[in-house]
Each structure stands twice: as C-alpha cells, then as structure tokens.
Amino acid sequence: MSDTTATTEDGLRIVGEVAQGFPPPPKSYARAAYSNAKPDTQSATWLIVRPDGRVSAYAGKVEYGQGIRSGLAMEVADELRVRLDAVDVLLGDTDHTPWDMGTFGSQSTARVGLQLRRAAATAREALVELAADKLDLPTGELECRNGRVISRADPARSVAYGDLVAGKAITRDVQEDVALTPRDEFTVMGRPAPRVDAVDRVTGKAQYSQDIMLPGMLFAQPLRPPARKARLVDADTKVAEQLPGVVQIVREGDRIAVLAETDEQAEFAAKAVQAQWREEDGQPTNWDVPDLLRRTAGEPVITQESGDTAEGFRQADAVLESLYYLPYISNAPMEPRAAVAQWEDGRLTVWAGTQRPFGLRAELAGHFEIEESSVRVIAPEIGGGFGSKSIYPVALEAARLAKAAGRPVRVAYTRAEEMVFATFRPAALIEVKSGFLDDGTLVAWEFTAYHAGERPFIGQRGSQTPYHLANVKVSVSSSESPLREGSYRSLGGAVNHFARESHMDEIAAAVGIDPVELRLRNLTEPRFRRVLEAAADRFGWSGAKPPSQRGVGVAIGLDVGSYVAACVEVQVHGSEVTVERVATALDCGLVVNPEGAKNQMEGSIVMGMGTALYEAIDFQSGRLLNAGFTRYRVPRSNNAPKIDVELVGDPDTPSTGAGEPGIVPVAPAIANAVFDLTGDRVRELPIQRHLRG
Amino acid sequence: MLSIRVNGEERQVPTPERNLLSYLRFDLGLTGTKYGCGEGLCGACTILLDGQPLRACMTTAGSAAGGSLTTIEGLASDATLHPVQQAFVDESAMQCGYCIPGFIMTAVGLLSREAQPNTSQIREALAENMCRCGTYQRIQQAVERAAGVQRNDAHERHDSHN
Numbered sequence: 131m132s133d134t135t136a137t138t139e140d141g142l143r144i145v146g147e148v149a150q151g152f153p154p155p156p157k158s159y160a161r162a163a164y165s166n167a168k169p170d171t172q173s174a175t176w177l178i179v180r181p182d183g184r185v186s187a188y189a190g191k192v193e194y195g196q197g198i199r200s201g202l203a204m205e206v207a208d209e210l211r212v213r214l215d216a217v218d219v220l221l222g223d224t225d226h227t228p229w230d231m232g233t234f235g236s237q238s239t240a241r242v243g244l245q246l247r248r249a250a251a252t253a254r255e256a257l258v259e260l261a262a263d264k265l266d267l268p269t270g271e272l273e274c275r276n277g278r279v280i281s282r283a284d285p286a287r288s289v290a291y292g293d294l295v296a297g298k299a300i301t302r303d304v305q306e307d308v309a310l311t312p313r314d315e316f317t318v319m320g321r322p323a324p325r326v327d328a329v330d331r332v333t334g335k336a337q338y339s340q341d342i343m344l345p346g347m348l349f350a351q352p353l354r355p356p357a358r359k360a361r362l363v364d365a366d367t368k369v370a371e372q373l374p375g376v377v378q379i380v381r382e383g384d385r386i387a388v389l390a391e392t393d394e395q396a397e398f399a400a401k402a403v404q405a406q407w408r409e410e411d412g413q414p415t416n417w418d419v420p421d422l423l424r425r426t427a428g429e430p431v432i433t434q435e436s437g438d439t440a441e442g443f444r445q446a447d448a449v450l451e452s453l454y455y456l457p458y459i460s461n462a463p464m465e466p467r468a469a470v471a472q473w474e475d476g477r478l479t480v481w482a483g484t485q486r487p488f489g490l491r492a493e494l495a496g497h498f499e500i501e502e503s504s505v506r507v508i509a510p511e512i513g514g515g516f517g518s519k520s521i522y523p524v525a526l527e528a529a530r531l532a533k534a535a536g537r538p539v540r541v542a543y544t545r546a547e548e549m550v551f552a553t554f555r556p557a558a559l560i561e562v563k564s565g566f567l568d569d570g571t572l573v574a575w576e577f578t579a580y581h582a583g584e585r586p587f588i589g590q591r592g593s594q595t596p597y598h599l600a601n602v603k604v605s606v607s608s609s610e611s612p613l614r615e616g617s618y619r620s621l622g623g624a625v626n627h628f629a630r631e632s633h634m635d636e637i638a639a640a641v642g643i644d645p646v647e648l649r650l651r652n653l654t655e656p657r658f659r660r661v662l663e664a665a666a667d668r669f670g671w672s673g674a675k676p677p678s679q680r681g682v683g684v685a686i687g688l689d690v691g692s693y694v695a696a697c698v699e700v701q702v703h704g705s706e707v708t709v710e711r712v713a714t715a716l717d718c719g720l721v722v723n724p725e726g727a728k729n730q731m732e733g734s735i736v737m738g739m740g741t742a743l744y745e746a747i748d749f750q751s752g753r754l755l756n757a758g759f760t761r762y763r764v765p766r767s768n769n770a771p772k773i774d775v776e777l778v779g780d781p782d783t784p785s786t787g788a789g790e791p792g793i794v795p796v797a798p799a800i801a802n803a804v805f806d807l808t809g810d811r812v813r814e815l816p817i818q819r820h821l822r823g
Numbered sequence: 824m825l826s827i828r829v830n831g832e833e834r835q836v837p838t839p840e841r842n843l844l845s846y847l848r849f850d851l852g853l854t855g856t857k858y859g860c861g862e863g864l865c866g867a868c869t870i871l872l873d874g875q876p877l878r879a880c881m882t883t884a885g886s887a888a889g890g891s892l893t894t895i896e897g898l899a900s901d902a903t904l905h906p907v908q909q910a911f912v913d914e915s916a917m918q919c920g921y922c923i924p925g926f927i928m929t930a931v932g933l934l935s936r937e938a939q940p941n942t943s944q945i946r947e948a949l950a951e952n953m954c955r956c957g958t959y960q961r962i963q964q965a966v967e968r969a970a971g972v973q974r975n976d977a978h979e980r981h982d983s984h985n
C-alpha cells in the first residue's frame with residue numbers, strides 16, 4: 131500500500147482531532163477491559179480529496195460484517211456530493227487510520243460517522259473557496275454537485291474537484307461547527323444502496339486474516355493443552371523435528387510450537403510431539419453452573435431502584451416468582467481467528483482480524499518492549515465475531531514465533547481451537563419476583579441476576595426494566611466463571627431480556643390478558659409503544675389470552691439506546707421447534723444505511739433463534755464436549771424464519787445502533803410462542819433441550 | 824506427477840494426499856475458498872468438481888486429479904459476474920461475507936442440476952452451508968433471483984396458515 135498519509139502528497143487533506151470521534155470511556159471498567167483507552171496522537175487525517183477526483187476516508191474501525199464501510203461511504207458521499215463509488219473507505223490500519231478504541235458499542239460508530247461528515251463538509255467548503263478563485267465567482271454563487279463545483283447562474287461554468295486540488299497539497303482542519311447537510315437534502319443516506327464492498331465478497335477477492343500469505347511465511351501449529359488449566363510437564367520433540375517440512379520447533383517456557391513449510395506438515399508434526407500434561411482435578415461441569423453462580427456470587431450491584439418493593443408486594447393482587455437459566459454459548463463466527471506476523475528491521479507488522487487494532491498494537495508493543503510506532507496492526511476483512519474478536523491471542527503467538535524464526539509466521543485456529551480458546555457468552559441465573567393487580571398493572575418488580583464472570587458490565591447490560599411502575603429493585607452480581615467469558619451481541623442484554631420478557635408473559639397468562647395488551651398497559655415511553663404496535667401490526671397480531679394454541683409470542687427490548695419489538699410464530703414437532711416467521715420493528719433514530727440496518731436485524735434474529743432453541747456449551751474436566759459443528763448446532767437455512775423488518779425511528783433522533791438490539795427480544799418471544807402453542811413454559815435455554823415434548 | 828484443471832488451467836499436484844482445500848488456498852493462492860470447520864459441516868470450502876459441489880476440506884488433491892475444478896475465482900468471466908454472483912450483490916446477500924463463496928458455489932451447482940428449482944429445493948440445497956451472520960433470507964432471495972423464481976410476498980407463509 132502506498133503511504134497515504136505522507137504530507138507532501140497532492141490533494142486536499144482534512145485533519146481533525148482524534149478524540150473528537152472518541153471521547154474516553156466514562157466508566158473505569160471500560161478502561162480496565164481495554165487498557166489502552168488513550169489516543170497516541172491529537173489529530174489525524176480523516177479525509178483526502180485526490181487529484182483524480184476520488185475521495186479517501188479513514189477510520190480506525192473494522193469491518194466485521196456490520197457494513198460499516200458502506201455506511202461511512204454513504205455519509206461522506208452525501209456531504210461531499212460525490213457518487214458513492216467515488217469514495218474509498220480505509221479501515222483498521224494503525225499506520226494509516228485515526229486512532230480508535232475499538233469496534234464495539236454502536237455509539238462510537240455513530241460518532242466516527244459524524245466526524246467524517248464534518249470532514250467532508252469542511253472539504254466541500256474548501257473546494258468552493260478554491261473554485262471561487264479559479265472561476266472568479268463569489269462563493270455564494272457556487273454549489274457542489276456530482277464531484278464538481280458549479281455556478282448556480284450558469285451551470286456550464288464548473289470545475290471538477292480533482293482539477294481544484296491537482297498539483298497542490300492543501301491541508302485544512304475539520305471545522306467542528308461546519309454546516310452539515312440537512313436531512314431532507316440527503317440523496318444517498320437513508321436510501322437503499324448496494325454494499326460498496328459487495329463485488330469483492332462475491333468474487334473471493336476480499337481478504338480475511340485467514341487468507342494472508344507472505345513470501346517465506348511459515349505455518350505454525352502451537353501445542354494446545356488438552357484441558358483447561360493443564361500444565362506442560364515434559365515434552366519430547368525429537369521425532370517431530372525429523373519430520374518432513376519441519377523448520378523449527380520453538381519452545382518458550384510452557385509454550386511449544388512447530389513451524390513448518392505447510393499447514394499440514396505443522397499439524398502433523400505437532401501431533402508427533404510427545405507431551406505430558408498435568409491436569410487440574412475437580413473442575414466444574416456445565417451441570418454445576420447454576421449452583422456455582424449462586425454460591426460464588428459477589429457483592430450485588432443495584433442497577434435500578436425506586437420505591438419500596440415490600441410495600442409493592444403488599445398492594446399486589448398476586449405475586450409471581452420464577453427462575454430462569456441461560457447456559458454458556460459460543461459466538462462461533464465463521465472465520466476462526468488467524469494472524470500473520472512479520473518482523474523487518476525491528477519493526478513488527480501483524481495482520482489480525484481484531485476488533486481493536488490499536489489496542490492490539492499497544493499490547494504487542496508492551497510485550498516486546500518497543501515503541502507503539504514500531505508496531506503496525508492491520509485488520510483485514512473479518513469473518514464475523516459478534517463481539518468476541520476484541521480478544522485475539524493468535525496475534526501475539528504469531529509475533530513471538532516470527533521473532534524466533536526470523537521469518538513471517540501464520541497462526542490460525544482450527545474450528546475446535548476457535549471454540550475452545552475464544553470467549554463465551556457467560557451463563558446466568560435470574561430470579562424474578564413480580565407483584566401485579568388483577569388487570570395486569572405492575573406494582574412491584576424484583577430482578578436478581580447472577581452472571582458468570584468478572585466483567586460486571588456484561589451482566590448489567592439491559593437489566594433495568596423499561597416498564598412503568600413505582601417499586602423496583604434490580605440487582606446484578608458477578609460469580610465465578612469456569613469458562614472464559616467475553617462479549618457477545620448485546621453482552622448480557624439478551625440474557626436479561628429473556629428473563630424479563632418471559633416473565634411478562636407469565637403475568638399475562640396469570641391474569642388472562644393478551645401479552646401485547648399487557649405490555650402496552652405497563653409502558654409509557656412512546657418509542658417503546660411505537661415499536662411494539664408496529665411489530666404487532668406488521669405481524670397481524672390479534673389479541674388472545676395465552677396459551678391460545680396458535681404458537682404466537684411477543685417480546686420487546688431496549689439496547690444501546692435503540693427500541694425493538696418482535697412477534698414470532700412457531701410450530702413444534704416433538705422436540706423440534708420451527709420458527710415460521712418473525713415481524714420486528716426497530717427504532718434506532720436516524721438510519722444512514724437502511725439496507726444495512728435491516729440486514730443486521732435479520733442476522734440478529736437468526737442468531738437469537740440459535741440461542742433460544744439449540745445452543746449450549748457442555749464441558750467436563752476442563753474439556754469442551756461440543757467444540758465443533760457436529761455437536762454444537764447453529765441455525766441453517768432450512769431453519770431460518772421468514773423475517774419482516776420495519777424501521778420506525780424518527781430521523782431527527784440521533785442514530786443509535788442497529789447491530790445488536792435485534793437479538794434481545796428473540797429468545798423470549800420464541801419461548802413465549804412455545805408456551806402459547808403447548809402450554810409448556812420453558813425457563814431454561816436452549817428450549818429444545820428442555821421442552822417436555 | 825498428477826495434474827488437475829483449476830479454473831481452466833492445468834496445475835500440478837505436489838503430493839496426492841495433499842488436502843484439497845490447503846492445496847487451493849496455500850499452494851495455488853486461491854484464498855476465495857474458505858476454511859470454516861474442516862469437517863465437512865459448514866460448506867465454506869465448497870468448490871465445483873466437474874460442475875458439482877464438493878467440500879474441498881474433505882478430500883485430497885490426488886482424488887480430484889484428472890478432474891476439472893472451479894473455485895469462486897473462476898466463476899466470473901472477464902469483467903462480468905456470474906448471474907449468481909450478481910444476484911448476491913443485488914440482494915445485498917452478505918454480511919461479513921466469509922461464507923458467501925461457498926454459498927455461491929453450492930447455488931451454482933444446484934442450478935446446473937436443476938435449472939428451475941422451487942423455493943423449498945433451494946432451501947434444502949442451501950442447508951448444506953452455514954452462515955453464522957444469519958443472512959439466510961437474503962441468500963435465499965439471491966438464489967431465487969438467479970433462478971428466476973417469482974418473489975414470495977412477505978406475508979405469504981403467514982397467510983397459508985390461516
């Protein structure tokens with residue numbers, strides 16, 4: 131790649147504050163989780179208008195399926211009045227893109243988009259000034275259209291952007307208060323558009339970290355422990371060393387890796403290493419988890435409290451208590467993690483499909499005790515992650531091995547390694563106690579959640595009830611986690627929603643009211659009412675007291691500031707549950723890329739369906755029992771429902787996320803539909819394991 | 824030495840037992856064919872052997888010798904996308920895109936066996952592949968578009984239950 135940040139280059143360059151797009155995270159947990167929450171520079175290049183008329187936009191985000199490249203290109207194209215295909219978006223390269231904390235949390239993506247819009251609007255104003263000089267017209271008589279600055283009075287007088295910047299190297303600062311294009315003048319944003327990177331994806335040109343190959347690159351196969359917490363006692367590598375293709379066997383303390391000329395040679399030789407491991411006895415199994423969650427619970431954190439729940443329960447006509455359990459599940463993205471590392475004159479370059487290229491750079495620099503400027507991390511296309519690729523251990527492995535070998539090295543997880551060594555959505559046990567009147571009005575709500583793991587922000591997400599009532603107490607505790615917990619779409623949002631929205635249905639059944647009606651009765655927030663009504667309408671919901679034997683279910687949710695509702699219809703044959711169709715409505719404020727938002731909603735629903743019906747990680751003696759798709763079932767096309775998505779956000783409300791909220795109502799809506807059909811209330815996921823059938 | 828035709832070019836097979844997926848990706852540099860599971864379960868590695876879909880991860884280069892292979896890189900002719908590729912673009916049938924080459928090859932295989940598949944034939948054929956991003960509805964629509972199937976109305980399945 132050419133050095134696009136060289137300041138001598140021709141073109142109009144817009145630089146701006148890095149921190150503008152990325153205020154440091156407010157909570158200390160985010161700082162702790164992502165240690166390097168600090169930009170290394172004050173400002174960076176956000177946008178360049180080039181002499182050939184093309185526009186380059188830069189962002190430190192990564193593309194892992196959410197369509198961010200298209201969304202950002204649309205924002206730039208609209209502000210700068212150029213065609214969508216004239217914009218190149220460069221992402222996730224620590225040498226060339228503005229510093230970024232990481233690609234998670236939809237808010238930060240919206241802020242990057244806003245910063246790019248400001249940069250593009252700043253460029254547009256600068257181009258008008260340049261054109262005023264060139265055409266000898268006052269700026270007020272000029273406007274921008276289709277990559278040209280044009281005289282309003284005489285459209286024949288115009289000049290192309292490229293001609294305005296050719297032979298010049300101009301730099302401008304992003305104007306924070308620049309006038310942005312009003313919404314009713316958008317011609318690109320808010321409209322369906324094909325993805326800018328679609329052709330690369332259908333022709334196989336798109337390169338993922340699994341696909342990176344360098345001249346002289348060695349394939350590595352590290353020795354993996356047979357069980358969690360197993361320690362290497364002894365290893366004999368003599369046989370392995372003699373095998374064909376083996377170049378080197380690297381041993382650093384407990385770690386051993388075979389480096390070979392081909393992937394198969396490395397794998398084969400790694401199996402030939404005679405290793406003895408000491409395993410740790412007495413590790414819990416998946417069956418022990420519910421008990422463990424309660425037994426090891428830490429100090430509860432109150433995430434919502436008002437009134438007096440004891441008083442509320444006294445006023446209630448009825449009180450209902452239920453217990454819900456959700457097991458560990460795997461993100462299982464289609465692309466297992468892979469990384470390639472290369473050292474050249476003391477400088478390290480790593481290709482890794484991480485959500486945090488800048489965070490990884492800091493980790494690598496710290497490990498090798500070199501300056502961050504001596505490390506470059508490039509995040510190629512990423513084959514999914516759903517939150518989990520913030521943690522990317524193969525990058526450091528590749529870097530260490532490349533250093534030892536003096537040649538580029540590739541480390542790639544197999545499917546089984548990906549499932550064993552990645553993180554899991556943590557298990558949770560949730561107690562809900564509600565008090566309500568005979569007409570379904572809530573008067574008391576106690577929600578006590580035990581989430582596995584030391585990252586309280588996972589379990590706290592989405593724990594608060596959105597229903598309007600006086601007496602509420604929500605508490606969340608963190609418990610010991612026998613598996614490594616990590617981020618998953620909506621973190622614990624979908625987990626907490628499962629308990630809350632299942633419980634709302636139990637109340638509807640107890641008082642004999644239609645579940646949509648019951649929710650409306652307890653909701654005051656207009657945005658909530660709107661998504662619920664829209665989804666019900668789209669679905670053709672007709673009210674009935676559950677179980678109505680029709681197999682319909684509903685749930686609502688709030689995640690990353692976006693409101694969502696889903697109605698589903700199921701069929702059950704034995705223990706096989708089929709989700710026939712889903713109608714869902716999302717309010718995520720202004721939608722830049724409606725096709726992208728709908729696509730994300732559809733994907734969230736399919737993923738949520740997997741968590742509802744099939745998915746659970748089983749483990750015993752420190753071993754995963756279903757690390758692979760033979761025993762870990764995920765949805766396939768013949769399981770996928772017909773999905774109907776409606777976007778109902780008000781375009782004057784700031785954009786919130788569309789990638790995560792879609793999943794939060796899915797599992798409870800399905801459980802509610804199963805109850806509606808069969809009368810069997812399943813409070814433990816996955817449903818197909820626990821349905822009486 | 825054994826040889827094999829890959830996207831119309833005659834290629835040598837280094838050792839017959841070389842895994843076909845590794846051979847394509849690492850020896851020939853055709854990385855459009857993906858590794859997803861190595862167990863024949865996800866379809867990310869799907870290619871065509873003499874026009875029919877094959878999971879490259881489950882076979883050796885030697886056993887495909889003498890045959891003619893097509894990978895995703897060999898599907899488009901010059902600057903024109905194959906109709907199935909074009910349909911995936913038109914339907915935005917992708918998120919991360921990692922599974923997409925495999926789906927496209929499966930669909931091309933289906934259409935060569937069955938020029939006018941119905942919706943349920945398409946659904947069953949595509950069930951051989953896995954998309955963890957959950958893009959199934961769009962993938963289904965893309966294949967229907969390429970096959971010239973009339974588009975279902977969003978509420979059709981619902982109405983059929985009433």
Ligand code: FES
Nearest residue numbers: 859860861866880
């Ligand atoms: S990689 Fe071949 S089927 Fe999954």
Ligand code: FES
Nearest residue numbers: 918919920954956
């Ligand atoms: S688009 Fe990501 S796995 Fe299918």
